[in-house]
Amino acid sequence: MISVQEATSIVMNHLGDFSTETISLQDCTGRILAEDVFADAPFPSFDRVMMDGIAINYASWEKGNRSFPIQEMQPAGVPKTSLKNTDHCIEVMTGAILPGRTDVVIPYEEFDSKDGVITINLETTTQWKNIHRLGTDQQTGDLLLAKNTSLSPAEIATLAAVGKSEVLVRKLPKVAIISTGDELVEVHETPAAHQIRKSNSHALAASLTEMNISTRLIHLPDEREAIISQLKTIVAEHDVVILSGGVSKGKKDYIPEALEIIGVEKLFHRVKQRPGKPFWFGTKGKTTIFALPGNPVATFLCFYRYVKPWILASLTENQPQPRQSVVLTEDYTFQVPLTYFLQVKLNNEKGRLIATPIAGKGSGDFTNLNQADGFVELPDDQSQFEKGEVFRYISFRK
Amino acid sequence: MISVQEATSIVMNHLGDFSTETISLQDCTGRILAEDVFADAPFPSFDRVMMDGIAINYASWEKGNRSFPIQEMQPAGVPKTSLKNTDHCIEVMTGAILPGRTDVVIPYEEFDSKDGVITINLETTTQWKNIHRLGTDQQTGDLLLAKNTSLSPAEIATLAAVGKSEVLVRKLPKVAIISTGDELVEVHETPAAHQIRKSNSHALAASLTEMNISTRLIHLPDEREAIISQLKTIVAEHDVVILSGGVSKGKKDYIPEALEIIGVEKLFHRVKQRPGKPFWFGTKGKTTIFALPGNPVATFLCFYRYVKPWILASLTENQPQPRQSVVLTEDYTFQVPLTYFLQVKLNNEKGRLIATPIAGKGSGDFTNLNQADGFVELPDDQSQFEKGEVFRYISFRK
Numbered sequence: 016m017i018s019v020q021e022a023t024s025i026v027m028n029h030l031g032d033f034s035t036e037t038i039s040l041q042d043c044t045g046r047i048l049a050e051d052v053f054a055d056a057p058f059p060s061f062d063r064v065m066m067d068g069i070a071i072n073y074a075s076w077e078k079g080n081r082s083f084p085i086q087e088m089q090p091a092g093v094p095k096t097s098l099k100n101t102d103h104c105i106e107v108m109t110g111a112i113l114p115g116r117t118d119v120v121i122p123y124e125e126f127d128s129k130d131g132v133i134t135i136n137l138e139t140t141t142q143w144k145n146i147h148r149l150g151t152d153q154q155t156g157d158l159l160l161a162k163n164t165s166l167s168p169a170e171i172a173t174l175a176a177v178g179k180s181e182v183l184v185r186k187l188p189k190v191a192i193i194s195t196g197d198e199l200v201e202v203h204e205t206p207a208a209h210q211i212r213k214s215n216s217h218a219l220a221a222s223l224t225e226m227n228i229s230t231r232l233i234h235l236p237d238e239r240e241a242i243i244s245q246l247k248t249i250v251a252e253h254d255v256v257i258l259s260g261g262v263s264k265g266k267k268d269y270i271p272e273a274l275e276i277i278g279v280e281k282l283f284h285r286v287k288q289r290p291g292k293p294f295w296f297g298t299k300g301k302t303t304i305f306a307l308p309g310n311p312v313a314t315f316l317c318f319y320r321y322v323k324p325w326i327l328a329s330l331t332e333n334q335p336q337p338r339q340s341v342v343l344t345e346d347y348t349f350q351v352p353l354t355y356f357l358q359v360k361l362n363n364e365k366g367r368l369i370a371t372p373i374a375g376k377g378s379g380d381f382t383n384l385n386q387a388d389g390f391v392e393l394p395d396d397q398s399q400f401e402k403g404e405v406f407r408y409i410s411f412r413k
Numbered sequence: 414m415i416s417v418q419e420a421t422s423i424v425m426n427h428l429g430d431f432s433t434e435t436i437s438l439q440d441c442t443g444r445i446l447a448e449d450v451f452a453d454a455p456f457p458s459f460d461r462v463m464m465d466g467i468a469i470n471y472a473s474w475e476k477g478n479r480s481f482p483i484q485e486m487q488p489a490g491v492p493k494t495s496l497k498n499t500d501h502c503i504e505v506m507t508g509a510i511l512p513g514r515t516d517v518v519i520p521y522e523e524f525d526s527k528d529g530v531i532t533i534n535l536e537t538t539t540q541w542k543n544i545h546r547l548g549t550d551q552q553t554g555d556l557l558l559a560k561n562t563s564l565s566p567a568e569i570a571t572l573a574a575v576g577k578s579e580v581l582v583r584k585l586p587k588v589a590i591i592s593t594g595d596e597l598v599e600v601h602e603t604p605a606a607h608q609i610r611k612s613n614s615h616a617l618a619a620s621l622t623e624m625n626i627s628t629r630l631i632h633l634p635d636e637r638e639a640i641i642s643q644l645k646t647i648v649a650e651h652d653v654v655i656l657s658g659g660v661s662k663g664k665k666d667y668i669p670e671a672l673e674i675i676g677v678e679k680l681f682h683r684v685k686q687r688p689g690k691p692f693w694f695g696t697k698g699k700t701t702i703f704a705l706p707g708n709p710v711a712t713f714l715c716f717y718r719y720v721k722p723w724i725l726a727s728l729t730e731n732q733p734q735p736r737q738s739v740v741l742t743e744d745y746t747f748q749v750p751l752t753y754f755l756q757v758k759l760n761n762e763k764g765r766l767i768a769t770p771i772a773g774k775g776s777g778d779f780t781n782l783n784q785a786d787g788f789v790e791l792p793d794d795q796s797q798f799e800k801g802e803v804f805r806y807i808s809f810r811k
Contacts, residue, residue, distance in 0.1 A: 040600060040615060041615070041618065043619075044619040044622040044623060045622075045623070045811075056604075058778075058780060059609070059777065060604065060606075060609060061606055061607060063777065065708075065775075065777065067661055067662045067663035067664070067666070088664065090595065090635065090663075090664070090665050091594050091595055091596040091607075091635070091663075091665065092594065092595025092596035092597070092607065092608060092635065093595065093607060094605070094606070094607050095606065095607055106664065108663040108664060108665050108666075109661055109663055109707070109708075110594055110596050110609075110658075110707065111596070111607070112606065112607035122662075123662050124662075147774075147775065147777045147778075151774055151778075152774055152777070152778045152780055152781070153780055159780055159783065160783060164783075166619075167619070167623075167809065167810050167811065168616045168617070168619035168620040168623070168713070168809065169616065169713070169779070169782035169783050169785075169809060169810075170783055171612075171615050171616050171618075171619040172612040172613065172615060172616035172709060172713070172779050172782070173612070173779070173780055173783055174615075175600045175610055175611060175612040175615040175616070176609070176610050176612040176779070176780075177610075178600055178601065178602075178603070178610055179600070180599075180600040180601040196489050196490065196508055197488065197489055197490025197491065198489040198490035198508045198509070198510075199490070201578075202438060202573045202576055202577070202578040203576065203578040204576075205576070206454075206458065207492070208458075208459055208492070208493065208510065209459060209489075209490065209491060209492050209493055209509070209510035210490060211457070211458060211508075211574070212573055212574050212575075212576055213573060214570040214571070214573040214574040215570065217438060217439070217569050217570060217572075217573040218566045218567065218569050218570035218573070219566070220439065220569075221441075221442040221564075221565070221566035221569040222566040224442040224443075225442060225443065225565075225566070237488065237489070237490065260508075263465055263507055264465045264520075264521050265465035265488075265489075265506040265507055266465070266486065266488070266504065266506060267488050267489070267506050268465070268506075309507070309508065310507075311570060315566070315567070315570075337760075337761065338761070339761055340761055340762075340763055340764045341764050342763075342764040362735075363735065363736070363737050363738055363766070364738075365738055365740075365803045366738045366739050366740040366765055366766050366767070366803045367764055367765050367766075368761070368764050368765075368766065369764075376545075376549055376550055377463075377545065379457065379461065379463065379545045379550070380456075380545075380549075380550045381567070381570050381571070381574070382456055382550055382551055382557055382571055382574075383550070384567035384570070385557065385558060385562075385567050385568055385571055387567075405763045405764045411565065411566065411567060412565050412567075413443075413565065413811055
């Protein structure tokens with residue numbers, strides 16, 4: 016059995032490569048950029064008026080002029096006009112290009128207007144006041160968004176501004192989610208006394224939906240030959256195969272054997288952790304196989320601790336992802352020499368993330384997850400965990 | 414002009430009602446539950462075997478028996494069998510229903526097997542060991558998920574387990590996003606010297622996409638009559654109308670007047686904040702109108718500070734949403750008597766959320782948002798903000 020650290024390092028040393036695709040800007044939210052994006056023009060691309068009011072010539076102001084006849088109006092979206100007489104002014108609207116021979120904008124609040132002549136009530140002003148000057152934010156050719164950036168609404172605004180109506184992004188993996196276990200029936204069915212409804216595969220599909228990844232749900236019966244033949248096709252057709260169940264020591268746990276028979280290289284089986292000890296991991300060509308234990312909390316933990324970070328790293332050419340740390344609110348004891356993933360409720364207390372244990376009744380008690388927000392990772396070389404200590408946190412809520 | 418607190422309270426006192434709809438379980442991720450969900454059976458619904466191994470009768474163990482002939486196997490998903498002789502055992506698989514007349518499960522690691530008879534190597538065991546007993550997690554009729562719960566993968570597992578293949582959820586609002594400003598051209602177009610590409614409306618659409626809400630993007634020209642006639646139809650056809658631009662003091666800022674002409678009740682216009690001072694808010698019947706300032710950072714801030722919390726509160730019957738607080742890493746000065754929303758980069762330092770100012774060059778400099786994660790809300794009654802002080806945080810990243 017290997018440690019959580021060893022398992023993590025093996026998983027992260029076998030990243031997937033999902034290639035790239037070009038998609039429309041409106042489909043980009045949440046996707047990973049696969050190209051560098053540069054400014055196609057200065058930002059702003061012209062001296063932009065920042066307030067509604069008038070634009071004047073600063074030299075005229077410096078000479079002592081305070082009254083300026085209005086020559087005309089310069090609205091936004093209209094080609095640039097110019098002062099004919101530098102002792103006059105031009106009425107300007109926010110977003111307009113600054114008129115020629117003007118270099119100060121005075122907002123409406125600061126002047127009176129009568130018979131087409133305005134009189135400024137300010138004591139002082141400065142050249143370029145209320146003007147967002149050409150190129151002050153970015154220059155043509157500046158790198159605005161680097162490859163591997165996750166595209167949130169802020170980045171969508173930048174992509175729009177530089178004219179990227181089509182964007183090169185990382186392709187999302189083709190994922191199969193496989194449930195196993197003859198005790199499972201469909202959600203719409205009524206289970207007999209010895210049966211339960213499928214829930215793990217739906218939780219996994221939901222987790223992947225949150226990552227914009229659509230999935231194929233497949234159920235395999237507890238029959239050795241059927242598992243071998245179906246797994247072969249599934250592994251060939253997907254980038255990622257996530258199994259739930261069938262990896263323990265039971266007589267019907269055919270998954271590890273079947274994976275090896277169809278040529279999947281086993282990279283590890285069994286990790287010193289609770290929940291999720293029977294976790295099996297392997298690859299075949301470009302396909303990565305996560306065979307997760309079938310106990311619901313174990314499936315859930317393994318997805319968020321191993322599978323999700325692996326997908327994010329694969330999509331971003333292994334960019335480091337930020338880690339969350341949290342402060343434990345209560346002493347906790349766990350004597351078994353395994354890494355223990357403790358369910359916790361998270362609260363923000365004056366900027367400190369504090370984690371309150373919501374232990375639950377074991378890895379089968381998945382309704383307990385509804386009360387919790389994530390797992391605190393309690394290392395295997397320690398058995399007393401004290402209030403106030405800081406631990407790594409694995410969130411399962413957005 | 415009203416304060417940020419007054420604006421917040423007016424917005425939150427005019428929540429929307431978007432009704433409910435029944436959708437398939439696979440579409441529920443991220444949606445808000447509109448019904449209470451109860452356990453349709455005990456959890457677990459039978460005495461469930463938790464380890465692969467053998468099941469024995471505890472009374473027989475207590476009598477001193479350590480060797481048990483195997484009667485048969487009880488796999489998962491097979492109707493319950495029973496011990497015929499309580500001094501024998503039944504081989505059991507994880508997930509199986511516990512065989513009748515057995516009440517201890519001994520895992521494979523703890524016994525040897527020879528010629529169909531197993532010999533247990535344990536010193537002690539206890540009744541019900543390795544058995545997940547019927548009803549220990551939940552009882553039939555227990556409330557598992559309350560109305561207004563946000564459906565993350567954990568809750569999806571619970572919905573699946575209780576057979577909710579169809580779920581009553583809150584309907585998402587019909588949202589129109591309106592851009593204004595004659596200087597704007599489409600993303601695929603090349604702007605002339607006095608033009609820029611639309612970016613605010615795409616950022617807003619992306620923000621709503623992250624909330625699973627699809628939007629209609631509409632552009633209005635800077636023409637009074639066109640704005641009035643088109644706004645009338647748009648307001649009638651949507652639950653929420655979000656405008657960007659046209660709410661300031663310019664001669665072409667027809668939006669506030671147009672909204673009042675078509676019968677939208679103005680609830681406020683102008684808030685003591687930077688960015689976003691010209692923010693206008695009103696309602697007409699069941700439609701809520703957020704007319705946001707057009708400067709990109711102002712649009713962005715107003716969405717995350719007012720619109721998003723309003724949508725979440727409307728979807729959840731005003732359930733309190735958790736607030737984030739963060740610790741400022743540097744002294745910061747802002748002398749103007751306005752609430753200032755400072756862009757910051759967020760880091761987790763041993764469980765403390767620390768916010769480093771990334772001030773940017775004003776509300777037009779939206780490429781600065783790419784470097785930041787959110788806004789710190791610096792109150793208007795203070796002008797010196799010190800390193801180590803805790804402030805409210807508005808995140809714009811998931």
